[in-house]
Structures are given as structure tokens and as C-alpha cells.
Amino acid sequence: MKVLAILYKGGKAAKEEPRLLGTVENELGIRQFLESQGHEYIVSDSKDGPDSVFQKHIVDAEILITTPFHPGYLTAELFEKAKKLKVCVTAGVGSDHIDLNAAVKHGAQVLEVTGSNVVSVAEHVVLSILLLVKNFIPAHEMIERGDWQVSDVARNAFDLEGKVVGTIGAGRIGYRVLQRLVPFDCKELLYYDYAPLPEAAAKALNARRVEDLKDFVSQCDVITVNCPLHEGTKGLINADLLKHFKKGAWLVNTARGAICDKDAVAEALKSGQLRGYAGDVWNVQPAPRDHVWRTAKNPLGGGNGMVPHYSGTTLDAQERYANGTKSIIENYFAGKPQEPANIIIGVGKYETKAYGQR
Amino acid sequence: MKVLAILYKGGKAAKEEPRLLGTVENELGIRQFLESQGHEYIVSDSKDGPDSVFQKHIVDAEILITTPFHPGYLTAELFEKAKKLKVCVTAGVGSDHIDLNAAVKHGAQVLEVTGSNVVSVAEHVVLSILLLVKNFIPAHEMIERGDWQVSDVARNAFDLEGKVVGTIGAGRIGYRVLQRLVPFDCKELLYYDYAPLPEAAAKALNARRVEDLKDFVSQCDVITVNCPLHEGTKGLINADLLKHFKKGAWLVNTARGAICDKDAVAEALKSGQLRGYAGDVWNVQPAPRDHVWRTAKNPLGGGNGMVPHYSGTTLDAQERYANGTKSIIENYFAGKPQEPANIIIGVGKYETKAYGQR
Numbered sequence: 001m002k003v004l005a006i007l008y009k010g011g012k013a014a015k016e017e018p019r020l021l022g023t024v025e026n027e028l029g030i031r032q033f034l035e036s037q038g039h040e041y042i043v044s045d046s047k048d049g050p051d052s053v054f055q056k057h058i059v060d061a062e063i064l065i066t067t068p069f070h071p072g073y074l075t076a077e078l079f080e081k082a083k084k085l086k087v088c089v090t091a092g093v094g095s096d097h098i099d100l101n102a103a104v105k106h107g108a109q110v111l112e113v114t115g116s117n118v119v120s121v122a123e124h125v126v127l128s129i130l131l132l133v134k135n136f137i138p139a140h141e142m143i144e145r146g147d148w149q150v151s152d153v154a155r156n157a158f159d160l161e162g163k164v165v166g167t168i169g170a171g172r173i174g175y176r177v178l179q180r181l182v183p184f185d186c187k188e189l190l191y192y193d194y195a196p197l198p199e200a201a202a203k204a205l206n207a208r209r210v211e212d213l214k215d216f217v218s219q220c221d222v223i224t225v226n227c228p229l230h231e232g233t234k235g236l237i238n239a240d241l242l243k244h245f246k247k248g249a250w251l252v253n254t255a256r257g258a259i260c261d262k263d264a265v266a267e268a269l270k271s272g273q274l275r276g277y278a279g280d281v282w283n284v285q286p287a288p289r290d291h292v293w294r295t296a297k298n299p300l301g302g303g304n305g306m307v308p309h310y311s312g313t314t315l316d317a318q319e320r321y322a323n324g325t326k327s328i329i330e331n332y333f334a335g336k337p338q339e340p341a342n343i344i345i346g347v348g349k350y351e352t353k354a355y356g357q358r
Numbered sequence: 359m360k361v362l363a364i365l366y367k368g369g370k371a372a373k374e375e376p377r378l379l380g381t382v383e384n385e386l387g388i389r390q391f392l393e394s395q396g397h398e399y400i401v402s403d404s405k406d407g408p409d410s411v412f413q414k415h416i417v418d419a420e421i422l423i424t425t426p427f428h429p430g431y432l433t434a435e436l437f438e439k440a441k442k443l444k445v446c447v448t449a450g451v452g453s454d455h456i457d458l459n460a461a462v463k464h465g466a467q468v469l470e471v472t473g474s475n476v477v478s479v480a481e482h483v484v485l486s487i488l489l490l491v492k493n494f495i496p497a498h499e500m501i502e503r504g505d506w507q508v509s510d511v512a513r514n515a516f517d518l519e520g521k522v523v524g525t526i527g528a529g530r531i532g533y534r535v536l537q538r539l540v541p542f543d544c545k546e547l548l549y550y551d552y553a554p555l556p557e558a559a560a561k562a563l564n565a566r567r568v569e570d571l572k573d574f575v576s577q578c579d580v581i582t583v584n585c586p587l588h589e590g591t592k593g594l595i596n597a598d599l600l601k602h603f604k605k606g607a608w609l610v611n612t613a614r615g616a617i618c619d620k621d622a623v624a625e626a627l628k629s630g631q632l633r634g635y636a637g638d639v640w641n642v643q644p645a646p647r648d649h650v651w652r653t654a655k656n657p658l659g660g661g662n663g664m665v666p667h668y669s670g671t672t673l674d675a676q677e678r679y680a681n682g683t684k685s686i687i688e689n690y691f692a693g694k695p696q697e698p699a700n701i702i703i704g705v706g707k708y709e710t711k712a713y714g715q716r
Binding site for chain 2: 008009010011013014016017019020022023069070119120123124126127130131133134136137139140142143144146148149150151152153154155157158159160161162179180182183184185280285286287289290294295305306307308309310311313314315316317318
């Protein structure tokens with residue numbers, strides 16, 4: 001059978017660093033495994049347009065492997081052409097680049113390597129919160145350019161201690177973010193989610209659920225987005241909701257770019273309604289050169305903590321999602337059941353509520 | 359009496375942000391308090407050389423207020439001229455810019471606002487560890503310059519989970535750093551200190567003491583320096599000790615610049631022996647424009663997380679150390695005893711072991 005993988009290009013870095021498993025060059029380390037069993041393995045970063053490797057080979061691939069970092073967008077239209085497709089594996093977490101309703105319709109399973117990078121992302125969230133609250137980037141840039149004006153950076157630097165931090169989504173990542181914040185003596189840890197946390201978990205975090213989103217955001221000094229992208233969360237953080245934020249709040253989004261309205265966030269940062277915005281996810285990836293999130297700043301010239309989508313693709317995470325991808329494929333070959341936590345779409349039906357199915 | 363304060367200049371920032379209390383402009387908010395009692399209050403950032411305000415007024419000041427961020431260096435020689443000096447207050451934590459032996463000899467007390475910014479600094483340490491381990495700065499710079507090459511940053515990005523983190527010094531700051539790292543599931547938390555932590559504290563952190571420094575550094579993936587600067591710690595991290603570090607370790611120093619040998623650290627970063635170096639303290643402050651720590655990078659062009667000395671002067675910290683300074687002065691005026699934890703040098707003797715007195 002044909003296995004098609006759309007990965008990001010590693011170039012020189014991938015040649016020098018074999019642990020960059022999630023790259024076109026290092027092919028998740030599964031070529032030998034697949035070819036020794038007689039399968040064909042196509043790997044490319046060419047993903048957009050009708051002449052792309054993705055669209056050329058999707059027509060007869062049985063297994064598709066993609067990543068959130070360089071997403072191959074599998075639309076309903078492409079599903080129509082993907083006559084042999086049985087399994088979509090997301091090497092990582094977050095399968096919004098796959099049209100999930102179309103997958104249900106076509107009987108293709110969608111699987112993630114659920115545990116592979118939730119810790120990596122949660123760590124990046126804590127990093128992003130701290131660097132915004134402490135006004136780190138302007139301070140570092142000051143050193144790089146040869147200056148030293150403590151007051152110019154201290155004027156917008158705070159402690160996380162005593163602040164109210166809230167997560168939109170308290171699932172595998174959001175929960176781990178709150179867990180890591182417990183010893184920081186925040187004033188309060190809040191969460192907004194469609195379901196309450198199990199009692200023991202909420203108690204361990206001393207976290208309080210707020211059921212109304214506007215009410216929730218109005219109480220937070222720091223808001224972090226940790227929910228999947230689906231029809232119900234697309235554009236959730238828009239101009240209207242941003243008005244309900246505390247003036248000068250910090251916003252961190254490592255979930256999916258399209259959960260935030262690009263221009264509304266940039267405007268809020270520019271006006272000072274947001275003191276900072278950080279994260280690694282973009283509405284289109286790779287982000288165009290002129291994407292407003294690359295350069296948007298607060299009125300003091302700071303508050304931008306953006307990076308390319310890499311928080312879930314640390315070398316530690318790559319090892320885990322490469323192994324997890326292999327194990328999903330092994331299960332499929334052997335007709336064994338998949339790990340329940342990895343199943344987003346089973347044959348013909350949703351197996352998770354995370355993508356807005358209630 | 360004359361009260362002399364050497365603070366950092368705030369300029370426009372201090373005029374716009376009254377919470378920048380630790381600046382020359384905002385004078386720790388104590389001018390009215392002092393003048394209403396008939397005292398003279400001299401405030402300046404002019405601190406170096408015989409014509410500086412510092413050296414001019416030290417001859418008849420009874421109270422000297424300084425900060426670690428823009429240190430007025432009170433040498434043994436200057437102490438000879440400071441005939442009326444009774445109290446040196448450090449608005450913040452760390453009094454190594456005062457010649458403590460000379461203070462003992464001259465019967466001048468040295469007091470710190472001990473609790474004022476230990477949390478601020480501990481938070482900055484966790485931030486610095488995360489940003490080095492996750493290779494944040496090259497990723498952010500990539501976005502700023504309009505690029506998108508995930509592999510070029512992911513190749514040197516890791517998780518903190520599973521790493522060994524050790525602190526040199528497990529006092530008020532080092533302890534709080536370890537506390538904040540507990541939920542990160544590090545492989546192990548280690549500490550090197552002249553005294554073991556109280557049993558309950560060590561147990562709460564699950565932290566293990568290593569008594570030999572070379573042995574200690576050889577076990578750590580991340581090392582953070584959280585001890586005071588004194589004769590026994592100056593140049594502690596030098597070329598010889600760096601050879602005992604794990605290849606590619608990360609080093610964070612928010613304690614004092616001179617604890618690390620400037621050139622040895624820069625060399626270790628350049629060679630890749632260190633994967634990263636971050637912190638906010640410098641052997642001379644303000645750091646000269648050509649200070650090697652401004653520009654030193656690892657072989658992949660990253661690994662520099664330096665900022666000016668501001669981690670302990672967040673707006674939250676400034677409020678605390680301004681209040682604490684006032685309260686120390688009030689105690690002195692009233693002849694009341696000082697908070698024991700704030701006393702570094704009592705009249706004629708060391709009251710702490712933190713500065714190398716055993």
C-alpha cells in the first residue's frame with residue numbers, strides 16, 4: 001500500500017541533527033519499517049495546489065501522515081479524490097487541518113499521537129506567560145543593541161505572583177499549564193471549558209470554573225488558549241470579546257491561530273487593550289512574510305512573543321510522536337485496536353468531544 | 359540628618375509610570391516622609407568617580423540607600439571618608455556592592471529588604487531556563503525578520519521535563535526556583551549549598567543535595583546560580599569548572615555577574631560546551647557596550663538570554679522594596695529593632711552566614 005507523509009523541510013539542520021525526525025529528510029524514521037514490508041512511502045513538504053506532491057499522491061494513498069507544524073490541509077474536496085484513504089495520522093496533536101466531517105463521511109479514521117507533545121506545549125505556554133509578564137523581549141533586545149536603560153523595561157515588567165490566570169480549555173494541555181502554575185502563587189487559577197474538571201483535579205489545582213466566556217475573560221490578567229480549533233472555536237477571540245478583557249491583559253495562544261481573529265488581536269495590542277500576545281500558531285502556516293502578528297507591538301514597543309509553530313516539535317517531542325506514529329501504523333497493519341485516547345474519528349464516527357461534538 | 363539615595367535614572371518612563379518607584383525621579387516615594395521630619399534627602403544616579411554625587415555626599419550622610427540594579431559601590435576607601443554613615447539600606451536583595459568587612463569595622467549597619475523581590479527573581483530564573491531549553495530567542499528573531507524554518511529552531515529545542523536541574527545556592531531565591539520547578543517533572547532537582555535544606559523542605563521539593571561542586575555540575579542539564587557574591591563565590595564558575603559541566607548544558611545566573619568568569623562563560627558558549635547562558639547580572643553595571651555577554655552565541659547562533667539587571671525591579675517588586683526601605687528607616691528613627699531577616703551587618707558584626715561567614 002501507499003503511505004504518504006507531508007512533513008516540514010529540515011534542510012541542513014536535518015542532515016546535521018538526526019533527532020529532527022519530523023522532517024522530510026528524516027521521514028519519522030519509518031522508511032525501513034514500511035519498505036521492508038513491501039509498502040511504498042512517499043514523503044514531501046509539497047502540500048499546496050493541484051500540482052503538489054500531497055494532491056498528486058492523496059488519490060491512491062491508504063495512510064496519510066501529516067503534522068500540525070506544516071499542515072497538509074485535507075479538505076472535503078480532496079477527500080472526494082482520496083478513494084483509498086483509510087487512516088489519517090497526525091504526528092502530534094491537533095487535527096483541524098483535516099476536514100473531520102468529511103472523514104466521518106468517507107469512513108477514514110483520524111488518529112493523533114495524543115500524549116506526544118502536550119507537555120512540550122504546556123511548557124511553552126508557561127514560558128510565553130512569563131516572558132510577556134516580565135517584558136523580556138524588549139529587555140533582551142536592549143542588551144543586543146548595546147543599550148542599558150533599566151527603567152524603560154522595568155516600567156512594563158510585573159510578577160506572575162498575585163495575578164489571575166485563566167485557560168480557555170482545560171484538557172490535556174490546559175490542565176498541564178495550570179498544574180505548572182500552582183507554585184507561582186497566582187491570585188487565582190480559572191478555567192473555561194464545556195465540561196468541569198473532575199473534582200479531584202480541580203481541587204489539586206485549586207482552579208475555579210467560570211461558565212460564561214465574557215465573565216471569564218473579564219476576570220483574568222493572563223489568558224491562555226488551550227482548546228482545539230473547530231467550528232465553535234474559530235474566531236472565538238474577536239473584537240467583541242477583546243473588549244471584555246481587562247485593560248492591559250496578556251494573551252497566549254499555542255492552540256490554533258484561527259481561534260483568534262488576526263486583525264482584532266493586532267488592533268488590541270496596538271491600542272494597549274492587550275499588553276502582550278504570544279504563541280506559535282498562525283491562521284495560515286507557514287505565515288506569510290507580511291503577517292501582522294510578526295510585527296504588532298503594544299504602545300511601548302513590546303508585547304510580541306510570537307514564534308513559528310514549533311512548541312510541540314522539540315527534539316524530545318519528535319522522538320515521542322515518531323514512535324507514536326509507528327505504533328499507530330503497526331496497529332493498523334496488525335488489525336489491532338488503537339489506543340482510545342488517540343482516536344479522533346473512528347470508522348464513520350467521532351470518538352472525541354474535543355472537536356465541538358456535544 | 360542627611361539621607362543619600364543612589365538610584366537608577368527613569369527619564370520619560372518614570373514620569374509616565376509613577377510605579378517606577380526605584381528611580382531617581384520617583385525617589386522611592388519617601389521624600390515627603392523624610393523632609394516632613396526635617397531631614398535632607400539627596401537622590402542621584404551619579405555614582406562613579408570622585409566628582410560623583412555619591413562620593414560628594416557620602417562624607418556626611420547618615421543613611422545611604424542603594425540598589426543592586428545601579429549599584430553605588432561603597433568601597434573600604436570610601437568608608438574611611440563616610441564619617442557619619444550609620445545605616446546602608448539595599449533597596450532590593452544583595453549587598454555585595456558594599457564592602458561588608460569595612461562596614462563591620464566602621465560600625466555601620468547593612469540592611470536589605472529581604473523578601474522584596476525574591477519571587478520576582480525566582481520567576482525570572484524559571485523564565486530563563488525555559489527560554490534557553492526551548493531555544494526561544496532564535497525562534498522569535500526568525501519571525502521578526504520574516505522567515506519560517508521550523509527545523510532551524512526545533513533542532514536545538516528541548517523539553518524541561520526529564521532534565522536534571524540544579525541550583526547553586528538553595529536560599530530564599532534558589533528554594534523558590536526549585537519550588538516552581540516541581541510540577542515540571544524534571545528527572546531530578548539538585549542543590550549545592552553550604553548547609554542542607556531543612557528536611558521537610560527538601561522532602562517537599564524532592565531535592566537532593568550534592569556536596570562536591572564538580573560532582574554537582576557534572577550531573578546537571580541546567581544549572582542556576584542563586585548564591586550571594588562574596589570572596590568565596592567570586593569567579594566560582596570559571597574555565598576549570600565549566601569543563602566539568604555536561605556538554606551542552608544550560609546556565610542561568612541572576613545572582614551576580616562576577617560569580618561567573620565573563621570570558622570563560624563566553625568561550626564555553628562559543629564552543630558549545632554551554633548550549634545557553636541567560637541572566638540579568640553583569641560584572642560591571644551598567645554593562646559596557648562591548649561586553650562580550652551581549653553578543654556571545656552558541657555554534658548554532660542562539661543560546662544568549664541576557665537582559666539588563668531588572669529581574670528584581672518589576673513594578674510589583676518596586677512597591678515592596680520602596681515600602682521595605684521606608685520601614686527600615688522608620689525603625690532606625692524610632693530606635694526599634696530591625697526585622698532579623700533584613701540584617702546583613704549589625705553594629706560591628708555579621709548577622710548572616712550568606713556572605714561566606716562560617
